[in-house]
Amino acid sequence: MRLSRFSDLSLRALMYLGTHPDRWISSGELAERMSVSRDHLMKTLQSLSDAGHVQSKRGREGGFTLADSAGEVRIGALVRTLEPSLAMAECFEPGSTCPLTPDCRLADALAEAQRRFFESLDRYTLTDLLRANRPQLVQLGGPTR
Amino acid sequence: MRLSRFSDLSLRALMYLGTHPDRWISSGELAERMSVSRDHLMKTLQSLSDAGHVQSKRGREGGFTLADSAGEVRIGALVRTLEPSLAMAECFEPGSTCPLTPDCRLADALAEAQRRFFESLDRYTLTDLLRANRPQLVQLGGPTR
Numbered sequence A, B: 001m002r003l004s005r006f007s008d009l010s011l012r013a014l015m016y017l018g019t020h021p022d023r024w025i026s027s028g029e030l031a032e033r034m035s036v037s038r039d040h041l042m043k044t045l046q047s048l049s050d051a052g053h054v055q056s057k058r059g060r061e062g063g064f065t066l067a068d069s070a071g072e073v074r075i076g077a078l079v080r081t082l083e084p085s086l087a088m089a090e091c092f093e094p095g096s097t098c099p100l101t102p103d104c105r106l107a108d109a110l111a112e113a114q115r116r117f118f119e120s121l122d123r124y125t126l127t128d129l130l131r132a133n134r135p136q137l138v139q140l141g142g143p144t145r
Helices: A005-018 A027-034 A038-050 A068-072 A075-082 A105-121 A126-137 B005-018 B027-034 B038-050 B068-072 B075-082 B105-121 B126-137
Strands: A054-057 A063-066 B054-057 B063-066
Touching: A005 A027, A005 A038, A005 A054, A005 A063, A005 A068, A005 A075, A005 A126, A005 B105, A027 A038, A027 A063, A038 A054, A063 A068, A068 A126, A075 A105, A075 A126, A075 B105, A105 B005, A105 B075, A105 B105, A105 B126, A126 B105, B005 B027, B005 B038, B005 B054, B005 B063, B005 B068, B005 B075, B005 B126, B027 B038, B027 B063, B038 B054, B063 B068, B068 B126, B075 B105, B075 B126
Parallel strands: none
Antiparallel strands: A054 A063, B054 B063
């Protein structure tokens, strides 16, 4: 039970951008700090941009920054949209071949646990998390404007 | 965020065995009902046997059945032992290269949500789930002793 690589990268990119609110972060800097290829990261950033969570600016001084609205996004809602699938097990998907479907209480228990997971994450917005960690993390990227 | 294939198969095997408490289930029957290869399933059954959750009997009339103690296992505790890793994201693992570690509140929020997930599953034992679903499912395997 692990977040997808895509969710993981997306969340980390948002957190990193959020710890540097006063400047545009280049994809090269982000890729280096996150130890991923720039090509890989660009897909993530493009998707976050399409969803309205990040803004981009072209040019030498350009890069990426959190969109104004991103701070209010609830983390559970965010992860729900980032995960490629919320199917916890084979029986969550159409066409399940498990003979226990649809009378199996295990699937209900897993679905309930997944709801608790997202409810817990929904207690926080991105801003909540950034406020809680910024004192240490803002120093990471060197001086800000 | 999906259970590993190993957890999925293990849980389904336990549920299937639990719906047929009165007979030994062959690995062939289990594999067929779960639409997986018998070789693949045997690894799962061996592991469940090693953990004391299932009993096996050799021979033509043999097969697998739930161990007496298996019914009392809490589902959260079970999934914790079945999952190959409880690392929700890169930063949960030793050697994380994410620059936000260890001051990132996102990791705390994910760990908290994961605790809620397991707490929710721990409200049920295997017996609880089997009792809730058995009326429909016991018919699946044909007549029992």
